[in-house]
Amino acid sequence: HSGHLRSTNRMIFLMDLQMMLLDVIYFILRSSLRAVLRPRTKPIDGELVLITGAGGGLGRLFAQEFAKHGAEVVLWDVDGGSNEQTAKLVRRLGGKAQAYTVDVTNKEEVYRCAQLVRQDAGRDVTMLVNNAGVVAGKRMLDCPDELMERTMKVNCHALFWTVKAFLPQMKAQNHGHIVTIASVLGLFSTACVEDYCASKFAAVGFHESLAHELLAEEVKGVKTTLVCPYIVNTGMFEGCKIREEVEVLLPPLEPQYCVEQAMNAILVDQPLVCIPRLTYLPVISRALLPWEANVVTYRFMGSDKCMYPFIDTTSGQESRQ
């Protein structure tokens, strides 16, 4: 009898293996096809989209892009002035915007303001864009502990609080979308940004684990998108520079282009997007090449010291105090 059971289990295992392999091939084909034939974007005119760091370079553009697609936006930023400015820009586009001054590192403030948003809007947030981010911008051994802690709190811990604040209702409605604006520096690293890489690798780990959890629970209505941009000209990494000859292939991104590429992914429920696509390469080579081989490619491309000009800009020092 037990022999019979064993052979049945083995048969089931082999059938599962076959199905999994067919699915792997299917998804490889589908994702390469989607890179060419863009699927239809989903309508978001009924969504309530909350964007953190909405006063900043990318956050402001995300707010406008979501408004252009008809969504109502809720703007969170620690800087009330720049946040209100974003709200004005959205209203000028004919969009609905509500701005709240929130320090996303303060979890009590996040939970309290989440409640306030639900009351003011009279409904639940259906899309959450965790965009707020900071970087210490100093060599680690010259960097005050508080600055390194702040980077972790804004770029990583804040994701816990905002997701805990808004995911329950998304799950209850089986409808929602969680967007994490991480970075390519959450998939590979470079020198002099220890705080930032730690926080962005953490953000990637958090996002992926959350995505796996939603899939394991078969919560099909709550989508996730991990956004990993390369350098964007918002000023946050002013001075960061790679070798000229390589920079021709990989110029810093224009903020608008970066946000449009991210929106294209979000609106087709794409789980991951690296911007530009070329940055998938270093992710693969980091995984495949031995460490020393990666080091020599970094040296060749000038990406080992690309942060030196950024770290040592005096202006950067003042503004990042």
Ligand SMILES: NC(=O)C1=CN([C@@H]2O[C@H](COP(=O)(O)OP(=O)(O)OC[C@H]3O[C@@H](n4cnc5c(N)ncnc54)[C@H](OP(=O)(O)O)[C@@H]3O)[C@@H](O)[C@H]2O)C=CC1
């Ligand atoms: N710029 C780049 O090269 C790249 C950036 N990214 C990521 O994109 C996101 C946006 O970056 P970007 O627009 O360039 O940066 P910005 O500095 O222009 O915008 C970041 C925004 O987040 C806000 N913020 C900072 N701390 C808090 C806090 N505690 N609570 C609430 N809001 C806060 C900032 O407010 P304040 O202005 O007052 O500090 C600012 O408005 C970040 O997560 C960043 O890591 C990813 C790849 C490349």
Ligand SMILES: CC1=C(/C=C/C(C)=C/C=C/C(C)=C/C=O)C(C)(C)CCC1
């Ligand atoms: C390390 C590295 C590169 C340079 C990456 C840089 C310079 C990334 C900067 C990212 C920033 C500033 C992100 C902010 O969130 C290359 C040239 C792709 C080659 C492969 C390894």
